Amino acid sequence: MNTLVSASDLVKDFPLRGSIFDVFSRHRSAVHAVDHVTFSIGEGEVLGLAGESGSGKSTTGRLLLRLVEPTSGKIEYRGREITRLGPRELTAFRSRAQVVFQDPNSSLSPRMTVGQAITHPLQIHRMGTPSERKERVLDLMEKVGLSPAEFLFRKYPHQLSGGQSQRVVIARALVTRPDFLVADEPIAMADVSVRALILQLMRQLKEEMRLTYLFITHDLATAKYLCDRVAVMYLGRIVEVAPRDQLFSRPHHPYTKALLGAVPVPDPLARRDKNLPRGEIPSAISPPAGCHFHPRCPFAQPRCRDGRPPLKEISPGHFSACILD
């Protein structure tokens, strides 16, 4: 499989507005949102990025599209370095790499009709004549299940259901025929029955339009359903990455195990794992030394505080960052 997108040693710090004393100090405090992250996504692959809130998964997704500028590190798309693109090249890149966010209502302008919203990217990228644009938009609307397209074309976001709004956002992201889509919790706000429909749609579109996804989610059950490979993030670092079946059947990292054990199962006979990690995810301003997870880890040892555990390959394609491996 050819690599489509890759990140190497990616870092994003959000500096905090410090006090006057910080002028004299070289170290200003910052939120270490993404902390030296390296991974790649193959063409046609769905990579899941899973973790709790504050793990840096959304920031990682935004970095890949340069919606936020990295502090350091490299991002490549088809072998070209994205971090060095000028404004015009960046615009061209954006027609190839798109994003869908969690809340469709805050992603759509209330003053634009469905048709205008989905046509807008074509105007920005100067694709097609007005009649070609309309034809492509109507076509795509039918494809994402916005039918009858002619009728919905003139509707405003407030006239749509939650499921329809998310379909509009997906259509708008795909109208320039990109090959890479960052989907940041696309179903988190949707109702249970709508979730299944959106997941099914994303799967079908991936095949039909030969898409590659970075699928960001806090829900491992959803990741299991959709992804080919899953990376688990904790406090800005990837702690484990593995092909789907391996991650779910043989998780290695204690944090991955904890996350998997905590997932609620829609079955009254199933029980969650009772070995829950202590406390909650600490602050990314001053994360724990060594392995970030050690203060909550049931298997922690004194040496877990010494230095960052590297991502080690424990079986082909399966990496885990734990000194116990």
Added chain:
Amino acid sequence: MQTDDTILTVNDLTIQYPISIGVVKAVEGVSFTLADGEALGVVGESGCGKSTMGLSLLSLLRPPGRVTGGSIMYRGTDVLSLDQRDLLALRGRSISMIFQNPLTSLNPLFTIERHFLETIHFHDASMPRKEALAAVEKMLATLGIERKRLHEYPHQLSGGMRQRIMIGLALIMNPDILIADEPTTSLDVIVEAGFTELLATLRRVYKLSIILITHNLGLVAEIADRIAVMYAGKIMEIGSAADIFARPLHPYTQGLINCVPNIRLEQKDLVTMPGSPPDLVSPPQGCRFAPRCPRVMDICRQKPPRLLPHAPAHNAACWLYPERNGT
């Protein structure tokens, strides 16, 4: 099922919201009972009326919403006939409620201690401060929260801790019933797992009955003894948690269960339910699920089915199952 240990009986409850274009029939003909110590899950999607129904149990509906029919009996008292003073005594002491986002339920200017003391003082002004503090400390120990947190403000606590404080405030006056409306929706999965463990402990310690309102089938499977499935303002099916998940009768329940990704299963494809819930100003005249039902029949579009027993202690409102005594 009315039995001796029933503490709450809701009968034929109907709630409407008059708005400019008509009347929203948010809840219609909802009946159920809650036994002492029982945990009832109320599941459904947004707009199905589950939260509206929950609020009405404490007479907390905001105008223009109001109960237009039916009754809510708590230990022989008709909640709907209570005046403001009696309602204040009921809330917190007999029935308490917690909501999704603890930050909007806590006062940012009050310390945790003040939240607790004010709650106690409101219900029992004669309790000496010392005694009240002792009760608060005991509660904190049950919640697994350190004593020093008493002097902190809500913004200093993590999301999981705030939700623990909320449930502590709800239970400090030792009520019989806790209504929890999406209590874990704002929490991360590991914190959620910790919260459900706490809920199980509190249930034992305080001999609580619980009404858990949620869209999260995983959560309800874990906590509830019995489950009511709501759709478009009506109960479609009610039965034991085991029966609802293993032998769901109503096509809506079946669809709901099958469309959720389950981490323990290999799911090639999820079952999907096309369409969306009906407009509750002019709902379908027959079964409200008929327009989306994969097994719809002629009668479904004409006459609403009644919620009737079709298996032991397992009721469903569906024409697929014949009415035994005719109509």
